[in-house]
Amino acid sequence: MSSHILPVPLEKANRLINHGPTVLVSASHGGVDNVMAAAWVCGLDFAPPKVSLVLARTSMTRELAEKSGHLVVQVPTVRQAKLVHDVGNSSGRDAPDKLKRCGVELFRLDGVPAPFVSGCSAWLACRLIPDAHLRNGYDMFAAEVTGAWADDRVFRDGHWQFETADAGWRSLHYIAGGHFYAIGNVVDVPGPETD
C-alpha cells in the first residue's frame, strides 16, 4: 500500500463520489477476487454514509459481493481509462485471468474483506445492507461506508485537489462506448465557508 493513501473521515466520505465519477467495484469471496466498472453508483445518505449501486445481474463481482456482504467502491483516474474500459467489457466468468489481462493490481487493508484496486484516487469500503426489494426490483444495492481513504496527491484536507494535481489524477465520467470525460476546472460560488 502506498504511503500516500490516507484515511478520510467518514463524514466527508461522500465528497469522494459526489461529483459523479465512474467507479470500480471490487469484491472477494472464497479466494476469488473480481473488479467491475460501474457508472450508476451514487450517494444515498450522510450519517452513517451510504451509497447506492446498480450492479448487473450477470456480474461476477456482484455475486462475490453478495456472498461476502462486502465491496469496495474506488475512483479510478484518467491514467486508468483503458483499465476501466477493459474491466467493464469483460467478465470474470468468461476469463478467469481477467484482472491480470486488464492490468489490475490489488492490495488489502486490515479488517476489510474486499480488495482495493491500486492506482485509484479514493476508496470506500462498504458493507452491503441486505434488501431484497432493491435487489430484485432494480438490481440495486444499498451499502454503508465503513471506511474511506484517498491518495493525498489528489485529495487532501477533505477536498479534491484536481486543480493543482497532475492531470493524470482526474476522475473519469462515462458517457457510452469507450467515451469518457475527465473532471475539469473548479467552479466556486462565493458564500459562507465550509470546512
Place this chain on the structure above:
Amino acid sequence: MSSHILPVPLEKANRLINHGPTVLVSASHGGVDNVMAAAWVCGLDFAPPKVSLVLARTSMTRELAEKSGHLVVQVPTVRQAKLVHDVGNSSGRDAPDKLKRCGVELFRLDGVPAPFVSGCSAWLACRLIPDAHLRNGYDMFAAEVTGAWADDRVFRDGHWQFETADAGWRSLHYIAGGHFYAIGNVVDVPGPETD
C-alpha cells in the same frame, strides 16, 4: 422554448446524466412550481430508461413531485452555477418567491405536467414509479424517463459536444459547500465504434 432544444431518443437518454452531473429537479402541483438541486441522481435502467433520485424529506419540490407524480431532471451549466447554488440553499417553503430570487425561468412542453428550467443543457421528463419501500427506507424515488431533450449547441447526434461547445455549457459536478467542478476534457479509449 428555444429552437435549439431538440428531442433525444429515449434509448440515449441515459447519456445525458451518465457522467454524474449535479442536476436540478423541478415539479408542479396545484399551480405551484418549485425547483431543487440534487447531486444524488443516477441512472437506474436502460429500457425503458429510469433514474433514481434521493430527495430530502423536507423538500417542497419532492412534495410537489409526489402529489403530481411527475418531475423533470435537468442538467444545469457552468453559467448557472450561482443559480444552482442558490436554489440548493433556499426552500420554497420559507421563500415563496424563491424561483424569482434565484433567477430561475421556467418553460413548459405539451404533455409534460412538470416545468422545465430555461438555460440548462438537457432535460429528462420523468414519471414517478410509486414505491413506498424506496421512499420510506431511503428517501429515494425511482422514475421512468418519458421524454428527453437537449440543447443542440452542446448535445448533438446522441453525443455531448463539450470539447467544441463554449465552456459555459459544461456540466457542474458538486463536491460540498459552494464548491463544484466543471466537466473537463474528453478521454476516448479506442475500441469498436458505438453509435
